[in-house]
Amino acid sequence: MKPYLANSEKTRELLARHSLFTKKGYGQNFLVDPSVPEGIVEAAGLTPSDAVLEIGPGIGTLTQYLAASAGRVLAVEIDRKLEPALAESLAGFDNAEVIWGDILKQNIPRLLEEKGVRPPVKVVANLPYYITTPILMGLLKQGNLFSSVTVMVQAEVGERMVASPGGKDYGYLSLSVQYYADPRLVLKVPPHVFLPQPKVSSVVVQLTKRQDPVPGTANPEYLFALAKGAFLQRRKTLANALAAYPPAGVNRQQVEAALEKMGLDPRIRGEKLSLEEYAALASYLGKEEK
Numbered sequence: 167m168k169p170y171l172a173n174s175e176k177t178r179e180l181l182a183r184h185s186l187f188t189k190k191g192y193g194q195n196f197l198v199d200p201s202v203p204e205g206i207v208e209a210a211g212l213t214p215s216d217a218v219l220e221i222g223p224g225i226g227t228l229t230q231y232l233a234a235s236a237g238r239v240l241a242v243e244i245d246r247k248l249e250p251a252l253a254e255s256l257a258g259f260d261n262a263e264v265i266w267g268d269i270l271k272q273n274i275p276r277l278l279e280e281k282g283v284r285p286p287v288k289v290v291a292n293l294p295y296y297i298t299t300p301i302l303m304g305l306l307k308q309g310n311l312f313s314s315v316t317v318m319v320q321a322e323v324g325e326r327m328v329a330s331p332g333g334k335d336y337g338y339l340s341l342s343v344q345y346y347a348d349p350r351l352v353l354k355v356p357p358h359v360f361l362p363q364p365k366v367s368s369v370v371v372q373l374t375k376r377q378d379p380v381p382g383t384a385n386p387e388y389l390f391a392l393a394k395g396a397f398l399q400r401r402k403t404l405a406n407a408l409a410a411y412p413p414a415g416v417n418r419q420q421v422e423a424a425l426e427k428m429g430l431d432p433r434i435r436g437e438k439l440s441l442e443e444y445a446a447l448a449s450y451l452g453k454e455e456k
């Protein structure tokens with residue numbers, strides 16, 4: 167069966183026939199241009215030996231493309247009202263299965279086991295933007311369940327994920343994503359390929375699991391606490407920002423001494439440090455070192 171739904175006329179017709187209206191609260195912006203799902207599938211490099219976890223199949227537009235390329239697709243959708251439309255668009259795509267529920271409440275390892283899918287799987291999705299970060303961080307923390315994550319996100323959020331030290335987009339999200347994965351921008355996507363059109367531009371990003379963990383991070387929770395403290399007050403020096411952030415558990419002199427030992431300017435701002443430098447700072451300042 168060939169995908170056919172990525173088209174505004176067919177999407178409008180399917181929605182109208184099932185008396186459906188898109189729900190803003192669920193981030194429902196459906197794809198209506200075939201070049202986008204084609205680009206996503208190509209970036210994900212899907213083959214018949216792949217199993218895919220899709221988040222938010224909606225009325226099945228991207229799902230059709232995933233099912234046509236992968237061996238198996240499990241798609242988790244929260245909005246049960248879409249069931250008749252989704253059943254219709256996935257008829258003939260027998261390797262796609264819908265799981266009704268909230269992705270943030272799924273026990274994914276158990277779900278895969280129940281469905282007889284052996285990890286790692288590829289995650290592919292046009293995400294509901296209102297919960298991009300909790301979805302992605304929830305996935306990235308789950309060890310070796312995923313080999314790659316290829317997702318549509320709001321452009322601004324994608325830029326922050328791939329940002330390098332020093333730029334305005336670099337921050338807590340960059341560090342926390344890059345701790346687990348190597349992110350890259352795959353596609354820029356304008357609003358007019360969606361129905362309804364979102365107010366923001368979008369990008370497709372691909373997160374590939376890091377092969378080697380960041381060196382020296384015995385205590386990732388502490389590294390994340392330092393990064394959070396640094397970017398809560400990014401205009402301050404790193405030493406002042408961390409001294410004002412109780413979870414970091416340090417005073418200004420301790421941070422300045424650690425920065426000096428690392429060969430960095432003690433008055434440096436947090437936005438200048440790389441992930442590896444945060445890791446080194448965490449081990450200089452971390453509990454095991456004090």
Ligand code: SAM
Pocket residue numbers: 192193194195196197221222223224225226227228229242243244245267268269270291292293294295297
């Ligand atoms: N995949 C479709 C497409 O590309 O045309 C629809 C993508 S739309 C941007 C996001 C989808 O995620 C919607 O169908 C929405 O109902 C669903 N969704 C929103 N919150 C969800 C959640 N917590 N768990 C699972 N699905 C969710």
